[in-house]
Amino acid sequence: MKKGDALSLPKGWEMKKLGDVCTYEKNKYKGNNLPYVGLEHIESNTGKYIGDFSITNVKSSTFKFSSNHILYGRLRPYLNKVLIPYFEGHCSTEIFPIKTNENITREYLFYWLIMETTVSKINSTWTGARMPRANMNEVINFPIPIPPLPEQKQIVAILDKAFAAIDQAKANIEKNIANDKELFQSKLNEIFSQKGEGWEEKTLGEIGTLTSSKRIFKKEYVKEGVPFYRSKEIKELGNRKEISLELFISEERYNEIKEKFGIPKQGDVLLTAVGTIGEMYVVQKDDKFYFKDGNIMWLKDFDTLNSYYLKYALSNYVEQLNSMSKGSAYSALTISTLKKYSIPVPSESKQAEIVNSLNELKKKTYNIESHYQKNLTNLEELKKSILQKAFSGELTRPEGTRYEKEVRSASDKKGTKHSKEARSASERITNKKSPERAI
Numbered sequence: 001m002k003k004g005d006a007l008s009l010p011k012g013w014e015m016k017k018l019g020d021v022c023t024y025e026k027n028k029y030k031g032n033n034l035p036y037v038g039l040e041h042i043e044s045n046t047g048k049y050i051g052d053f054s055i056t057n058v059k060s061s062t063f064k065f066s067s068n069h070i071l072y073g074r075l076r077p078y079l080n081k082v083l084i085p086y087f088e089g090h091c092s093t094e095i096f097p098i099k100t101n102e103n104i105t106r107e108y109l110f111y112w113l114i115m116e117t118t119v120s121k122i123n124s125t126w127t128g129a130r131m132p133r134a135n136m137n138e139v140i141n142f143p144i145p146i147p148p149l150p151e152q153k154q155i156v157a158i159l160d161k162a163f164a165a166i167d168q169a170k171a172n173i174e175k176n177i178a179n180d181k182e183l184f185q186s187k188l189n190e191i192f193s194q195k196g197e198g199w200e201e202k203t204l205g206e207i208g209t210l211t212s213s214k215r216i217f218k219k220e221y222v223k224e225g226v227p228f229y230r231s232k233e234i235k236e237l238g239n240r241k242e243i244s245l246e247l248f249i250s251e252e253r254y255n256e257i258k259e260k261f262g263i264p265k266q267g268d269v270l271l272t273a274v275g276t277i278g279e280m281y282v283v284q285k286d287d288k289f290y291f292k293d294g295n296i297m298w299l300k301d302f303d304t305l306n307s308y309y310l311k312y313a314l315s316n317y318v319e320q321l322n323s324m325s326k327g328s329a330y331s332a333l334t335i336s337t338l339k340k341y342s343i344p345v346p347s348e349s350k351q352a353e354i355v356n357s358l359n360e361l362k363k364k365t366y367n368i369e370s371h372y373q374k375n376l377t378n379l380e381e382l383k384k385s386i387l388q389k390a391f392s393g394e395l396t397r398p399e400g401t402r403y404e405k406e407v408r409s410a411s412d413k414k415g416t417k418h419s420k421e422a423r424s425a426s427e428r429i430t431n432k433k434s435p436e437r438a439i
Contacts, residue, residue: 036056038051070098145391227248271299317341
């Protein structure tokens with residue numbers, strides 16, 4: 001402990017070693033009538049319990065705990081798994097039950113443990129490359145600021161209220177994001193489930209070619225050359241993110257493939273088909289790359305379809321698949337299955353009109369989501385800031401409870417304005433009329 005630490009503390013506070021105010025109690029559990037807590041039952045960063053209370057026995061050794069303990073997950077400490085249990089049970093030996101003494105409350109210690117600076121410091125002690133664990137012998141010697149008990153309780157009450165307000169603001173934002181995504185999806189579904197005059201219903205297998213790439217073996221990778229894309233890169237490209245190139249094939253191998261089998265050209269659509277399906281990228285004019293077989297489907301020679309019309313039709317189909325699977329995404333999409341999928345095919349001019357309208361709505365919803373995501377980030381930063389203030393004594397000063405204004409600022413009403421604009425764009429799509437159909 002540095003000499004200056006104690007001098008900078010508020011009046012009445014002390015700087016102590018963690019071991020002065022609590023102990024680890026690693027008492028082996030030998031019973032068979034208590035609920036079990038594993039690391040998977042503690043939500044990262046929030047301390048929420050996401051397990052159940054059923055009596056569970058496990059084959060491995062466990063530690064017994066009670067409602068007097070704090071549970072600290074030492075495996076991969078960066079995951080920040082800390083729980084205040086209000087029940088008796090037994091836990092994984094990767095979780096240490098911590099017993100506080102009369103100088104500190106469990107709730108105060110909990111907030112100190114989940115604070116970013118504490119997490120970072122504990123994480124710096126880890127040992128074990130494959131299974132990094134916090135060195136709890138080092139952690140027990142960490143300095144912790146200890147205010148008088150009444151002030152600890154005051155700090156906890158302020159943090160409880162602040163975090164509840166932040167969590168509610170986040171929930172509202174996440175609901176708004178979901179609503180705006182639903183708005184776009186409902187418009188997609190409306191367009192591709194109806195047929196206008198002169199529209200033809202055709203399967204994808206009738207109007208284009210669905211295939212994949214030629215297999216590239218690991219031994220063919222080179223340190224630099226032509227980029228070789230996997231699902232990760234297709235997802236990044238499709239979401240307009242900067243890609244992190246990791247794999248390449250030689251120029252010679254690329255030209256050989258180009259001559260014998262062909263390569264993706266402008267307007268072709270690449271679709272991730274294994275794992276998280278439905279990430280798409282429309283190949284651009286100057287693109288030069290090859291891609292992994294099996295994981296990525298290649299849609300080419302769709303000469304009568306606007307590439308982006310095809311992309312939107314595929315987006316609608318993927319969403320239907322996920323809806324039918326009740327929220328759990330399909331693990332794979334086969335070429336034979338997708339060939340049978342039928343879509344309405346209007347004239348090329350009508351396709352272009354639909355694409356332009358959907359692009360307008362997509363841009364609005366994208367801007368809304370970006371704005372909301374920024375607000376979520378601001379709220380997380382606010383949480384960190386409030387925690388830092390709590391353990392420096394600032395939170396119990398008169399000006400320390402001004403977080404309410406900051407929460408309102410971080411979850412402002414601009415998103416509502418953007419949402420209204422998106423709904424207006426959606427209505428314009430619906431109300432546009434043509435000789436063929438009102439879209």
